Amino acid sequence: MDGVKFLGFDVFGTVVDWRSSVARELRPFLERHGLAQLDPAAFADEWRGMYQPSMDPIRRGARPWTRLSVLHRENLETVLGRHGIDAARVGEAELAAITRAWERLDPWPDSVPGLTRLKTRFALGTISNGNIGLMMWLARHGGLPWDVIAGAEATRTYKPQPETYLGTADLLGLQPGECALVAAHNDDLAAARACGFKTAFIPRPAEHGPGQSSDLAAEEAWDVVAEDLTDLARRLGC
Amino acid sequence: MDGVKFLGFDVFGTVVDWRSSVARELRPFLERHGLAQLDPAAFADEWRGMYQPSMDPIRRGARPWTRLSVLHRENLETVLGRHGIDAARVGEAELAAITRAWERLDPWPDSVPGLTRLKTRFALGTISNGNIGLMMWLARHGGLPWDVIAGAEATRTYKPQPETYLGTADLLGLQPGECALVAAHNDDLAAARACGFKTAFIPRPAEHGPGQSSDLAAEEAWDVVAEDLTDLARRLGC
Numbered sequence: 001m002d003g004v005k006f007l008g009f010d011v012f013g014t015v016v017d018w019r020s021s022v023a024r025e026l027r028p029f030l031e032r033h034g035l036a037q038l039d040p041a042a043f044a045d046e047w048r049g050m051y052q053p054s055m056d057p058i059r060r061g062a063r064p065w066t067r068l069s070v071l072h073r074e075n076l077e078t079v080l081g082r083h084g085i086d087a088a089r090v091g092e093a094e095l096a097a098i099t100r101a102w103e104r105l106d107p108w109p110d111s112v113p114g115l116t117r118l119k120t121r122f123a124l125g126t127i128s129n130g131n132i133g134l135m136m137w138l139a140r141h142g143g144l145p146w147d148v149i150a151g152a153e154a155t156r157t158y159k160p161q162p163e164t165y166l167g168t169a170d171l172l173g174l175q176p177g178e179c180a181l182v183a184a185h186n187d188d189l190a191a192a193r194a195c196g197f198k199t200a201f202i203p204r205p206a207e208h209g210p211g212q213s214s215d216l217a218a219e220e221a222w223d224v225v226a227e228d229l230t231d232l233a234r235r236l237g238c
Numbered sequence: 239m240d241g242v243k244f245l246g247f248d249v250f251g252t253v254v255d256w257r258s259s260v261a262r263e264l265r266p267f268l269e270r271h272g273l274a275q276l277d278p279a280a281f282a283d284e285w286r287g288m289y290q291p292s293m294d295p296i297r298r299g300a301r302p303w304t305r306l307s308v309l310h311r312e313n314l315e316t317v318l319g320r321h322g323i324d325a326a327r328v329g330e331a332e333l334a335a336i337t338r339a340w341e342r343l344d345p346w347p348d349s350v351p352g353l354t355r356l357k358t359r360f361a362l363g364t365i366s367n368g369n370i371g372l373m374m375w376l377a378r379h380g381g382l383p384w385d386v387i388a389g390a391e392a393t394r395t396y397k398p399q400p401e402t403y404l405g406t407a408d409l410l411g412l413q414p415g416e417c418a419l420v421a422a423h424n425d426d427l428a429a430a431r432a433c434g435f436k437t438a439f440i441p442r443p444a445e446h447g448p449g450q451s452s453d454l455a456a457e458e459a460w461d462v463v464a465e466d467l468t469d470l471a472r473r474l475g476c
Contacts, residue, residue: 069411123374123375123378125374131409132386132388132392132409132410133409133410133411133412134411135386136361136363136385136386136410137361137411139385140361140385147374147377147378148370148373148374148387149386149387150370153409154370154392171369171370171371171391172370172371172374173307173371173372173375174371
């Protein structure tokens, strides 16, 4: 990691526990709308399951730039429809409020201590597909000490498009080799490495709940592999 | 200020003392290049004097979006030329290093304590014409606890274009009336108010050195007028 000045973080899954947090907020919402029989965590999975597909038309240029909060809202309406709930009957205020559950995701226990230590030596920022406002409110919710919110909306691209990584480096006046991506997802790291970024993997074996089968371990020889963000700080001498 | 969730800050002059800081870095640079007879603060004024004019072609669409760090560099070469120094003979490394003096501006003494208190109750961000990287390194230099870097580069416009203020509110998912601009410059506040922002003025009577004649006091009935940023925190109940 010699020469690295900036650590860019994947956020959903790597820094925050989206599944438990969204499920917690979904439980009373589902109960109010006659869906108490549904498992809120399974509903969260279904909602998050539309995350990657909903960005695809934007990645390939078939849809103009649209921020993730808008996609989250559209995807919620689709999932509600699958379960027989007409979003129009839920009402604007409640749909907006539950969509903002994505701004209230709790950090993993090691995230704030680890980031605080890493910040003493590196500039820290987001390289997330989350939009700037979502990332700002999320940082305030969890006390995430970012120096900058970069990534998707700042570059108007969605990972794993190269421009999300390269555009972030350019915004900060850095060469790609002066930047590292920290992520719990091997495919994100592979895309960053292809752009010349350094790479750091930490596993998040509970991101997808008890049955998780993906990203349990590093699948390439990443520049650093750590147990969590405090271990990453220790390995990087912070 | 009822209903305000986000305080956006002008930075150069309002939060940091650009003149003394740039002059401090210029002194050895000017000495090395045979300009020891020049007053570094006067050179800083001359450099900063090209700031507004250099953004004008971009504001009116005659030049494509160009970030402030590039304008700073161009303006430096122009000012050096006026004093008989050929920038090409100074060399790339030194020109780049001195241009980065704008990333090492010291906060006014009340800035960090005031921002730290304001952050307990409001989301805080930059609405500066400084670009994202410049603002990030500046925040790290001075310990400025921003939640987000917004403003010019995030909206690809330069204040006082309405889109710099309105685009920042939109990025954060807020209405203009949920945002306030904090600035030491009456014209900046007037532009923000015209967009529906709330406004807070603090004087910075030493921004331009001992002879300052502008912005010594509030020139309109801004929503809040405070002595400095700690006084602003007190007036806003933080």
